[in-house]
Amino acid sequence: xxxxxxxxxxxxxxxxxxxxxxxxxTFTIPAGATITNNGTAAGFGATGAVSWDTTxxxxxxxxxxxxxxxxxxxxxxxxxxxxxxxxxxxxxxKDYANTFDTNAVTLVQNGSDKIGGSTxxxxxxxEGLAVTLVYVDATQGWLVTDNGTQDTASTAQYVTATxxxxxxxxxxxxxxxxxxxxxxxSCAGNACGSNSVDYLVVAGGAGGSFGAGGxxxxxxxxxxxxxxxxxxxxxxxxxxxxxxxxxxxxxxxIGGxxxxSVCTAAGCNGNNSVFSTIxxxxxxxxxxxxxxxxxxxxxxNFGGPGNGGSGGGGGGVCVSGDITSGTGNTPPVSPPxxxxxGNGFTKPAFSAxxxxxxTEAGQNAPxxxxxGRGGTGATTSISSSPIAYAGGxxxxSxxxxxxxxxxxxxxxxxxxxxxxxxxxxxTGSNGTTNRGGGGGGGGGGGPCSVTxxxxGNGGSGxxxxxxxFQN
Numbered sequence: 412x413x414x415x416x417x418x419x420x421x422x423x424x425x426x427x428x429x430x431x432x433x434x435x436x437t438f439t440i441p442a443g444a445t446i447t448n449n450g451t452a453a454g455f456g457a458t459g460a461v462s463w464d465t466t467x468x469x470x471x472x473x474x475x476x477x478x479x480x481x482x483x484x485x486x487x488x489x490x491x492x493x494x495x496x497x498x499x500x501x502x503x504x505k506d507y508a509n510t511f512d513t514n515a516v517t518l519v520q521n522g523s524d525k526i527g528g529s530t531x532x533x534x535x536x537x538e539g540l541a542v543t544l545v546y547v548d549a550t551q552g553w554l555v556t557d558n559g560t561q562d563t564a565s566t567a568q569y570v571t572a573t574x575x576x577x578x579x580x581x582x583x584x585x586x587x588x589x590x591x592x593x594x595x596x597s598c599a600g601n602a603c604g605s606n607s608v609d610y611l612v613v614a615g616g617a618g619g620s621f622g623a624g625g626x627x628x629x630x631x632x633x634x635x636x637x638x639x640x641x642x643x644x645x646x647x648x649x650x651x652x653x654x655x656x657x658x659x660x661x662x663x664x665i666g667g668x669x670x671x672s673v674c675t676a677a678g679c680n681g682n683n684s685v686f687s688t689i690x691x692x693x694x695x696x697x698x699x700x701x702x703x704x705x706x707x708x709x710x711x712n713f714g715g716p717g718n719g720g721s722g723g724g725g726g727g728v729c730v731s732g733d734i735t736s737g738t739g740n741t742p743p744v745s746p747p748x749x750x751x752x753g754n755g756f757t758k759p760a761f762s763a764x765x766x767x768x769x770t771e772a773g774q775n776a777p778x779x780x781x782x783g784r785g786g787t788g789a790t791t792s793i794s795s796s797p798i799a800y801a802g803g804x805x806x807x808s809x810x811x812x813x814x815x816x817x818x819x820x821x822x823x824x825x826x827x828x829x830x831x832x833x834x835x836x837x838t839g840s841n842g843t844t845n846r847g848g849g850g851g852g853g854g855g856g857g858p859c860s861v862t863x864x865x866x867g868n869g870g871s872g873x874x875x876x877x878x879x880f881q882n
Contacts, residue, residue: 461503461543479503479543484514491516493544493553496524500546502553504535512538518553525552567604570656570878572596575663579880580795583641586876587794589845594661594686594876605879607653609633609640610689611793613800613847614720614748615666615681616869617694617766619839621673623726624697624755625766625773625785625804626842626849626869627737629666629681630720630748632691633791640877644797646789647770648746653878654687661686663874666693668842671850671866677726678850680717684872691748694869695719695737697766697804697852698726698755721749721767724783724806724852727756727776736775739767749801753783766803766849773803782806785849793875804849804867807839842870 422429431438440446461479468482473492477500482489485508494500504516515536520526526533526544528551535542539560544553574594575586586594600606614629635645639653666682681693695717716723722737736752753764753773765773768786776783785803792798839851850867 461501463503463505467507474502476500476502479505481505481507482516483507484510484516486514488514489516490519492519493521493524493526495521496546496549496552498546498548501543503541503543505541506535506537506539509539511535511540518544520552525549527551527554567882568598568601569604569880569882570596570600570606570608571598571880572656572876572878575874575876578795581641582879582881583877584880585794588663588665588874588876589871590665592663594663596656596658596661599656599658604882605639607636607639607655608876608878609635609653609793610686610877611791611800611873611875612684612686612689612691613872613874614684614691614693615668615872616801616804616842616847616849617681617696617717617719617723618669618671618678618869619766619804619807619850619852619866620671620678620697620699620723620726620763621676621853621865623700623763623807623852623866624678624716624724624736624752625763625783625806625839625852626669626671626678626681626697626866627694627717627719627721627723627739627752627766627773628749628768628786628788628801628803628849629668629684629694629847629869629872630691631769631789631801631847632689632744632748633789633793635793639879640793641879643792643795645793646791648748648789649791650746654689665874666691666847666872668850668869668871669693669696671839671841671853671868672696672699673865677717678723678852678866678869680719681847681869681872684874686874686876691872692720692741694721694749694766694847694849695723695739695741695752697723697752697763697806697849697866698737700727700755700763700807716752716764719749720847721769721786721801721803721849722752722773723849724752724764724766724773724804725755727763727808734764736764736767736773739772750786750803752803753786753806755806762808763806763852765806768803768849769801771803773806776806776808782808782852785851788846788848793877799846800873801847802849804839804842804851804869807852807854807866838865839867841867844871845873846870847872
């Protein structure tokens with residue numbers, strides 16, 4: 412076998428062409444040998460493969476068979492002239508700046524060559540498109556043999572949003588709304604990074620009643636998905652499914668607490684809190700006691716306990732009336748957003764039931780002169796610290812048929828941030844602001860003009876949004 416050893420082969424004329432062998436010849440590259448290409452390689456590889464030219468094209472040009480091109484149409488649409496149709500000829504194009512959908516590339520036929528069997532020029536108008544075309548024959552001309560978009564090999568993108576008070580915890584961002592506002596999502600992210608959020612939505616707690624039932628806590632709804640918002644201790648009511656967001660605005664509604672009753676009415680229900688598809692219902696108002704004897708006439712609309720996120724406590728009854736509690740988780744959702752209130756107690760010294768809490772029903776009035784405790788709320792660390800929400804208001808108690816100076820026990824506050832109920836002729840405490848707790852029932856034992864034993868107000872609600880914003 413003959414052997415030629417040289418350091419360089421150059422064409423005879425400047426910028427000429429060097430031909431290796433003739434048609435039908437075979438050139439063998441032995442194992443271990445390396446061919447380094449520092450220029451543009453055209454026509455190498457199997458039929459249908461291209462060598463990519465990494466010089467980005469920003470204006471019209473004529474394609475060469477065997478070459479793929481990165482085309483940037485940021486500044487406007489571009490026309491590309493296809494090479495002459497020869498069987499096995501191949502070209503490729505890639506949307507460099509993801510702008511083909513705004514400014515398309517037009518593939519211009521060479522003479523009578525067809526594209527997909529048509530004599531009409533082709534248009535590339537899909538964002539992120541990469542496409543390879545091979546010339547087959549005069550009948551079909553150029554046919555697409557491969558195409559795809561950048562999404563096939565997508566990189567991680569994360570939710571980006573503004574609104575509320577923003578804090579961070581490691582790779583997670585937390586938006587806290589204590590009043591009405593808007594979560595503005597500018598980037599919805601993707602599954603490789605994050606595209607959903609977890610939430611806590613607590614409604615306003617209800618007001619306690621005059622001399623009677625504790626207010627029900629506002630509805631409590633939470634989600635916790637570890638990939639979405641990380642590892643933290645959520646409440647037992649949390650659902651594992653967050654909300655997938657899109658690049659839009661999400662109005663936030665924060666429910667106010669219901670007013671405590673004055674004299675002849677039940678406590679007012681709390682107001683709803685809303686984020687996206689999640690609505691937490693305001694707590695049900697506590698019922699007023701119904702007297703019927705004593706030195707002053709008892710008149711007016713005493714009102715039964717209210718239904719809501721958690722139910723209001725039932726009022727104590729001397730003669731007749733409704734001692735049963737309000738119903739929680741109304742309207743029903745799963746997991747439940749709250750619990751029922753507690754029942755009242757009848758004479759001789761009637762006492763009322765506690766308001767329902769997120770995770771526990773309000774306590775029934777244990778007996779004579781003792782109001783029921785408010786139901787336990789729920790604790791979550793979605794804000795990065797354990798905080799309790801949505802506890803029921805404790806109930807008031809009356810001593811109307813006994814010595815006014817004898818001991819009276821008001822219903823205790825729930826363990827989750829609501830105010831305690833009042834005792835004999837004592838005002839019920841208010842639920843804590845932005846915790847959704849029910850107001851305490853006021854103590855009975857005197858005419859309704861005595862303002863010191865009115866019911867306490869419910870606490871306002873809150874909305875917290877949490878999601879992954881980086882890795």
